[in-house]
Amino acid sequence: xxxxxxxxxxxxxxxxxxxxxxxxxxxxxxxxxxxxxxxxxxxxxxxxxxxxxxxxxxxxxxxxxxxxxxxxxxxxxxxxxxxxxxxxxxxxxxxxxxxxxxxxxxxxxxxxxxxxxxxxxxxxxxxxxxxxxxxxxxxxxxxxxxxxxxxxxxxxxxxxxxxxxxxxxxxxxxxxxxxxxxxxxxxxxxxxxxxxxxxxxxxxxxxxxxxxxxxxxxxxxxxxxxxxxxxxxxxxxxxxxxxxxxxxxxxxxxxxxxxxxx
Numbered sequence: 001x002x003x004x005x006x007x008x009x010x011x012x013x014x015x016x017x018x019x020x021x022x023x024x025x026x027x028x029x030x031x032x033x034x035x036x037x038x039x040x041x042x043x044x045x046x047x048x049x050x051x052x053x054x055x056x057x058x059x060x061x062x063x064x065x066x067x068x069x070x071x072x073x074x075x076x077x078x079x080x081x082x083x084x085x086x087x088x089x090x091x092x093x094x095x096x097x098x099x100x101x102x103x104x105x106x107x108x109x110x111x112x113x114x115x116x117x118x119x120x121x122x123x124x125x126x127x128x129x130x131x132x133x134x135x136x137x138x139x140x141x142x143x144x145x146x147x148x149x150x151x152x153x154x155x156x157x158x159x160x161x162x163x164x165x166x167x168x169x170x171x172x173x174x175x176x177x178x179x180x181x182x183x184x185x186x187x188x189x190x191x192x193x194x195x196x197x198x199x200x201x202x203x204x205x206x207x208x209x210x211x212x213x214x215x216x217x218x219x220x221x222x223x224x225x226x227x228x229x230x231x232x233x234x235x236x237x238x239x240x241x242x243x244x245x246x247x248x249x250x251x252x253x254x255x256x257x258x259x260x261x262x
Contacts, residue, residue, distance in 0.1 A: 014130040021064065021128050028209065029057055032155060035206040042165030049158055056151045063144040064129060073120035073135030075101070075109060083109065083120045110238060123227075123236040138231070145224040152217025159210040163199055172198060 032053070041047050075083050080103055087107040098105045101118050105111065110122035112132045121135035133141045172195070175188040188194050200207050230237060 013127060017127040018068075018130055022061075025057060025060065028213070029053075031205060031209050032159075035203065035209060036159050036162050039162050039166050039206075042162055042169075044161045044165055045158060053154070053158070056147075056154055060144070060147045060151050063140065063147050067126075067129040067133075067137060067140045067144045068131055070131065070137040070140055072112075072115070072122075072132040072137045074115070074117040075106065075120055077103070080106070087121065108236070108239070121236060122238050124238060142224065142227060142231070145220055145227070149217055149220045149224055152213045152220065155213045156210055156217060159206060159213070163203060163206060163210075166203070167195070167199065170202075 033050075037050050037053070040050070073083075084106040087109070089107045096105050097103070098111045098118055100111055100116065103118075105118055106120065108121045109118050111118045112122065112125055114125050115132050117132075119132045119134040121138075123133040123138060123141075125132050126141065129141070129144070131137070172188055175198075176185045177188055177191070177194055178185055188198065196207075227237070230240065
């Protein structure tokens with residue numbers, strides 16, 4: 001792939017993931033205003049949540065911009081010695097050269113092919129923010145994940161409170177249904193499945209939006225927990241991947257050796 005083709009593909013990927021993230025936020029917030037905030041006020045959901053919700057969205061957008069333009073820890077000629085001293089090579093290991101940048105890479109660094117820079121303590125390249133994640137912007141990346149997780153959690157909890165208030169106001173506590181098997185009448189609130197069906201029939205978009213936020217929040221929470229776990233033991237996701245690759249090679253070699261000895 002020549003440089004011109006690479007540049008076109010890179011810019012296209014940047015625009016796609018950036019626009020996808022911003023579109024999800026914008027469209028999701030529009031639906032939330034139309035389907036959830038429009039039901040305010042409720043006994044347990046006052047009107048001021050409209051402003052706190054907008055503030056939470058703004059925090060996500062702000063951190064998105066910060067991570068997108070932040071320096072991931074790019075190594076330059078004048079900072080090469082400092083990065084080498086910060087992460088010295090292990091005894092007996094040889095420093096690897098970077099043919100693109102023209103120097104020996106410090107330990108725990110990697111040349112990012114998308115940013116075309118060597119990045120100190122390289123973790124991964126995030127397409128959502130179109131930037132490498134490394135030594136200098138990992139804290140901002142974790143804050144970005146935390147903000148998105150909290151936004152989804154806040155949206156789910158608040159939507160549940162609003163839908164509960166609307167359901168109670170419309171008399172769901174007094175509603176009954178007839179059991180098709182026994183013919184007996186039961187309170188609608190005694191069956192969670194019946195309550196969900198009732199909400200889906202009357203507020204389908206609000207319920208689907210709440211479900212989407214719950215799934216998205218769960219995925220972001222899992223990703224954040226993974227990175228926090230790696231950070232707590234001083235590892236990066238790139239280093240874990242290289243360890244797994246090395247283990248796979250050793251396992252394959254051991255199997256081949258066992259086959260020959262058999």
